[in-house]
Amino acid sequence: MQPRFHQSILKYCALSLLIVVPLLLQGCSPTTSIPGTDGSATQGNASIEQANALFTQGKKREAAQAYYAASARYPTPQRERIILQAAEIAASIGDAQLTNTYLARVPASVLDGENRARQAYVKALLALQQKNPALALRTLPSNLDNISPALRAKVKHIQQRAQASAGGKGGSVGQNVQRAMVPSSVNRIAALLPQSGALRSVGQEIYRGMETARNSIASDTTVQLYDVNAGGAVAQYQRAVAEGADVVVGPLDKESLAQLLAQPQLLSKPLLSLNYLTNSRNIPGALYQFGLLPEDEARQVATATTARGLRTAIVMAPASSWGDRIAAAFRSAYQAKGGQVLNIQQYPDTASNAYMQNVQNALAATQGRASMVFLAASPSQARLMRPLLAAQAPSLPVYATSHIFSGRTDPGNDADLDGIRYTEIPWVIEGLQNGSLNNSTFPRMFALGMDALLIAKNLPSIGGNPNAQVNGKTGDIRVAGNRQIQRTLLFATFVNGVPQALGQ
Structure with missing residues (x-):
């Protein structure tokens, strides 16, 4: 079976070169039942060759279903790779229900770096097909250093299309925002x-x-x-x-x-x-x-740090959809303010001894040129990551969002967070000050x-x-043009394991 699989890859790669906007992926597989658009299965057999043939005949929906059906006979990570191929084709025809059905069959916990980037690419492709270029730009994978050239080319192609559609602007481009309904009282x-x-x-x-x-x-x-x-x-x-x-x-x-x-x-x-x-x-x-959008806090950190002259950054974020979102939000806002993200380092989403290697890789990649670290992390992750950063680069300031603090005082464990500057809501600062x-x-x-x-x-x-x-108690509040509530938070740091407000 394995030689046949590699032959299919080569055959399929050759097909991809003939397509103006490549939609197929390099990697395929054989037979099982074929799901319908509602995710249910119908009887039948499918192979990669059949799926390839369906695609070249222009039967994209049937091809997507065939790739998904064929995925069942392969182990991780090939299985997820083939399901993501099915999802990509579904996204290319703008079928959100079918795309999301397939994406739901791909657990984040089993995705490697390439497949995680491909998953983000598929979501961005669907957003673009649904005429939401701003969402597409926010969704695209942020770190292109360690993915295949073929996927990198696809990501850049979608990025260019989205930027052209958005006119180079972020925000709610692609959305139809009706006139606000404002109550008189x-x-x-x-x-x-x-x-x-x-x-x-x-x-x-x-x-x-x-x-x-x-x-x-x-x-x-x-x-x-x-x-x-x-x-x-x-x-x-x-x-x-x-x-x-x-x-x-x-x-x-x-x-x-x-x-x-x-x-x-x-x-x-x-x-x-x-x-x-x-x-x-x-x-x-x-x-x-x-x-309480984490992206809002990431953008505020980007604005504050560039204003202070910290214009070269390392981003450290967990290998998860949450990590991808917050890293992308920081990068976009940081670059818009004239900053340069030198390296985005993804670390395991669960506490791991590999964190030391992640820190060393990030510092080695930037060769002393970074002026700050933006750390996207939970409390348990930040408690492990901060001491490693302090030991390896003691003079490098570390910024984070409120997610590093659980909301309940724990000086014994949170002493490892001392020195991190992070965004925090006024209510938490008030509660710390009055003991409530x-x-x-x-x-x-x-x-x-x-x-x-x-x-x-x-x-x-x-x-x-x-x-x-x-x-407000979650920050200074205003209503943006698309009627999303935007918040500006305070900055705080940890001293002896307890958060304290910083002067703005």
């Missing part, structure tokens, strides 16, 4: 939050934050809670509006938000979601999107709830004015 707020299921405790913490803010700044306003899991988001939104809500806050999960946006004609009152659907092409006038931080299970979610109430109450003044700003 807000006296009744509905909270569309989970009161059951996996997100129950988070939903309750957000609601507690809303109630706390109402008691302190909006005692004349009522907040009514609706369980989004009882009957679904659409039914609960309609019920809230029928009962007189001026603004609906929530939902928290993307699935419920997608249900509401699937019927935008039902949105008769402003909706302040607590999550983002960044691939939404049409943004209803009622929709405002709010959440550990009273909350999810302090940042509590602050999110407080600011959801603040934003909802102030929509009449800030909803249609991107220059207006309110000072």
